[in-house]
Amino acid sequence: MSTPSSPPVSERAGGSSVRIGALVPLTRPGWAEAGRHLLAGLELAAREVNDAGGILGRPLELVVRDTAADPQRAVAAVDELAGLGVAALAGEYHSVVARAAAARADALGLPFLCSSAVLDGLTEQPTEWVARLAPAQSHGWRIYADFLLGAGDRRIAVATEPSVYWAAGTRILRDHLAPRGGTVLELDMRALAPTDVCDELAGHRATALLLLVGHPEPAVPIVRAVRSDRRLAETMIGAPAGQPEFTEWATLLGDEGASIPFLRYLPERLGPLGARVGTALRERLAEAPSFVAFEGYDTIAVLAAVLRSHGLDRARTAESWPRVEVEGTRGPIRFSRTPGINVWQWAWTPVQVVDRDPAAPDRFRILHTG
Incomplete structure (x- = not known):
């Protein structure tokens, strides 16, 4: 069910610590590589908070729980963490899991700063308890749709699986493109x-195929099938959910994984804080950090600032979201009420459409910004 708290943080803790519960997908079927990057950002920020004196003179301790992309497991973790007395919840990558965690946190009166999940409907009703750093799906995916239109792609096919997240993405694309x-x-x-997908693409003369499916299965076999079909040599493959962001994608697909545009939540150039954190994350991960790692860092930076300013009372934390002003790795972070979004939302983090450069698949090219 759980993984231990980060040893570097908890071993430094002298006396009672201020605990933050961290929800992270670390095992399959969760996207474990994304979880590893998210945790690296959370842990780096927690270490820096403690190096700077902690929270109100007390060390910050992350209490990490592996959600494994399972909503029920996440709900059980929220219950457990609330019972352990955490001051707030942080993290999560998978939208459907974050939605379950947010609903439970709202019911329990436990502040939750969601790091990465983008589903617009993170909660069914407006809540004071939940805030989010990642841009809402409708915001990012409309920018992606504009990119498609700018590239001349109007006959779009989506390879999709049953999921609230994929269904929402399909609806956003259709509503914007139609x-x-x-x-x-x-x-x-x-x-x-995958071979049937190729036949459908050829038969409908689709100019683009978007991968609204899990990684590595079935996304990787679909890419291989399309890339090897001569009928589809001019068909663009896209992945708005960001599957090509991580090293595993390049490892599995090599050159075939290049030229597949996806959404990434980074500015064109990082400022001094972002550059410094990026260097530290690269050392911690032994590879280039993804935007998810920066989201993790910013999550703890925000929560630490809130807890230092407003104390450890959960209700006071929830009341403080509209007063947050924190310099994040990707720009100033403030939360507001956004139409159609029931949680406190950072509107907006920078959004890019990027791909892996076919001349050097380890290098990213910025194709569009919004």
């Missing part, structure tokens, strides 16, 4: 093999 002459064809991957 008034502008675009069409969206859904390909149900429960019924189709």
Whole structure:
């Protein structure tokens, strides 16, 4: 069910610590590589908080729980962490898991700063208890749709699996593209093999295929099938959910994984704080940090600032979201109420559409910003 708190943080703790519960996917079927980057950011920021004196003279301790992309497991973790007396919750990458955790945190009156999940409907009703750093799906995916239109792609196919997240993404794309002459064809991957996808693309003369599916299965086999089909040499493959961001993608697909545009939440150039944190994250991860690692760092930076300013009372933390002003790694962080979003939202982190450079798949190219 759980992984131990970060040893470097907890071993430094002398006396009673201020605990923050961290929800992270660290094992399959969760996207473990994303979880590893998220945890690296959370841990780096926690270490720096303690190096600077902790929270009100007490050390900060992360209490980490592995959600493994399982909503029920996440709810159980929220219950456990609330019972352990954590001051707040942080983290989570998977939208469906974060939604379950947010609902439980709201019910328990436990502040939750969601790091990475983008689903617009993170909670069913407006809540004071939940805030989010990642941009809402409708914001980022509309920017991606604009990129498609700018590239001349209007006959779009989506390879998709059953999920609230994928269904929401498909709806956002269709609603944005249809008034502008675009069409969206859904390909149900429960019924189709990768070679069947190729036949559908050729038959409908789709100019782009978007991967609204899990990684590495079935995303990787779909990419291989499309790349090897001569009929589809001009078909663009895209992955708005960001599957190509992580090293595993390049390791599994090599050159075939390049030129697949995806969404990334970074500015074109990092400022001094972001550059310093990026260097430290690279050392911690032994590879280039993803935007998810920066989200993790910023989450703890915000919570530490809130707890230092407003104390450890959970209700006071929840009341403080609209007063947050923190310099994050990707710009100044403030929360506001955004139409259609029921949680306190940072509006907005920088959004890029990028891909891996076919000439050097370890290098990213910025194709579009929004």
